[in-house]
Amino acid sequence: EAAVTQSPRNKVAVTGGKVTLSCNQTNNHNNMYWYRQDTGHGLRLIHYSYGAGSTEKGDIPDGYKASRPSQENFSLILELATPSQTSVYFCASGDGREGDTQYFGPGTRLLVL
Amino acid sequence: GDSVTQTEGPVTVSESESLIINCTYSATSIAYPNLFWYVRYPGEGLQLLLKVITAGQKGSSRGFEATYNKETTSFHLQKASVQESDSAVYYCALGDNYAQGLTFGLGTRVSVFP
Numbered sequence: 001e002a003a004v005t006q007s008p009r010n011k012v013a014v015t016g017g018k019v020t021l022s023c024n025q026t027n028n029h030n031n032m033y034w035y036r037q038d039t040g041h042g043l044r045l046i047h048y049s050y051g052a053g054s055t056e057k058g059d060i061p062d063g064y065k066a067s068r069p070s071q072e073n074f075s076l077i078l079e080l081a082t083p084s085q086t087s088v089y090f091c092a093s094g095d096g097r098e099g100d101t102q103y104f105g106p107g108t109r110l111l112v113l
Numbered sequence: 114g115d116s117v118t119q120t121e122g123p124v125t126v127s128e129s130e131s132l133i134i135n136c137t138y139s140a141t142s143i144a145y146p147n148l149f150w151y152v153r154y155p156g157e158g159l160q161l162l163l164k165v166i167t168a169g170q171k172g173s174s175r176g177f178e179a180t181y182n183k184e185t186t187s188f189h190l191q192k193a194s195v196q197e198s199d200s201a202v203y204y205c206a207l208g209d210n211y212a213q214g215l216t217f218g219l220g221t222r223v224s225v226f227p
Contacts (some may be wrong), residue, residue, distance in 0.1 A: 031212045033214050033215075034218075035214075038218070041219065042117065042206075042216075042217030042218050042219050042220060043159075043204070043206075043215070044217075045214035045215070045216075048213065048214050052214070058124065058213075058214050059114070059214070065136075065172070071116075090159065094212055094215040096212055097145035098147075098164075098166055099149070099164050099166040099208060099210075100147075100148075100208060100212040101161050101164060102158070102161070102215065103160075103161075104151075104158050104159040105158065106158050107158070
């Protein structure tokens with residue numbers, strides 16, 4: 001009954017290819033987030049959303065697009081994947097209350113060759 | 114930009130000993146930051162341990178405590194007596210009041226041995 005799920009869990013892509021990472025939440029939260037985590041870095045914010053149809057740039061948006069077609073779904077799109085985008089990607093939903101507690105998915109491990 | 118610095122791991126402690134993980138922050142773009150500790154237990158996802166949104170207040174959960182100190186820009190995590198089940202990676206994070214995402218520290222891996 002995981003409330004935030006991600007797919008795929010693992011992905012191997014080729015340089016220059018298109019990659020779509022999907023996130024689904026059943027928390028009915030308005031806010032959703034995409035982060036990446038690399039060795040030597042904490043989680044870094046890529047894009048976020050306040051609701052269906054909304055996407056906002058985070059701290060490191062270059063090379064990424066986001067799509068929020070519904071309350072439940074938030075996708076991260078790499079139009080032209082590069083090896084530097086090899087990372088673990090985490091999606092989260094936020095409850096919007098008192099500091100906006102975030103609930104994280106299990107992560108997607110992406111390898112770009 | 115905003116940043117969070119926390120104790121560099123790994124940290125190894127014996128069961129029943131005390132634990133402190135230091136966290137200091139710089140919130141150049143946030144007037145009143147909200148502060149969080151998240152934790153990832155082995156085999157599990159990242160989850161909230163505790164949060165404090167008001168300076169001077171203390172948060173607590175699962176025997177852990179952290180006090181939001183605006184003067185020293187710190188939010189250290191402490192536990193008086195750890196258990197083996199506290200072995201995890203702990204992340205300090207800060208956020209604003211507009212749900213614009215969190216800034217995380219690097220994480221501190223804690224291993225508790227019996």
